[in-house]
Amino acid sequence: MNGIIKKPLLTEKATHDSEVNNRFTFVVDKSANKLEIKKAIESFYGVSIEKVRTMRYGGGKAKVKYTSRGISNARVTLWKKAIVTVAEGETIDLYGNI
Numbered sequence: 001m002n003g004i005i006k007k008p009l010l011t012e013k014a015t016h017d018s019e020v021n022n023r024f025t026f027v028v029d030k031s032a033n034k035l036e037i038k039k040a041i042e043s044f045y046g047v048s049i050e051k052v053r054t055m056r057y058g059g060g061k062a063k064v065k066y067t068s069r070g071i072s073n074a075r076v077t078l079w080k081k082a083i084v085t086v087a088e089g090e091t092i093d094l095y096g097n098i
Helices: 012-021 034-045
Strands: 005-008 023-028 049-057 062-067 070-075 079-086
Touching: 005 034, 012 023, 023 034, 034 049, 034 079
Parallel strands: none
Antiparallel strands: 005 023, 023 079, 049 079, 062 070
16 A cells, blocks of 8 residues: 555444445554545545545553563554545445455
8 A cells, every 4th residue: 555545444343334334444644634545545446535534543642551570651552544435336345455
């Protein structure tokens, strides 16, 4: 994939959403905006996008683990998810390149 689209998100909820509502979910670069995401998906998959919704996860929260070696402090990684709505009658074949 290119630098903006990292990978498609294949969860049970995302798969159901793609089958019923024609919306597909991708993990994208955390600094990408909606216009860049739309352009990247349209050029990579050859479909027209109607709407892009984005969500940020992680947020740099502190995470503490209590292990047998003592207390371990870490940060939760920040990642961004994009849900794109494809035009009516079009679809994205996520399993074609496997």
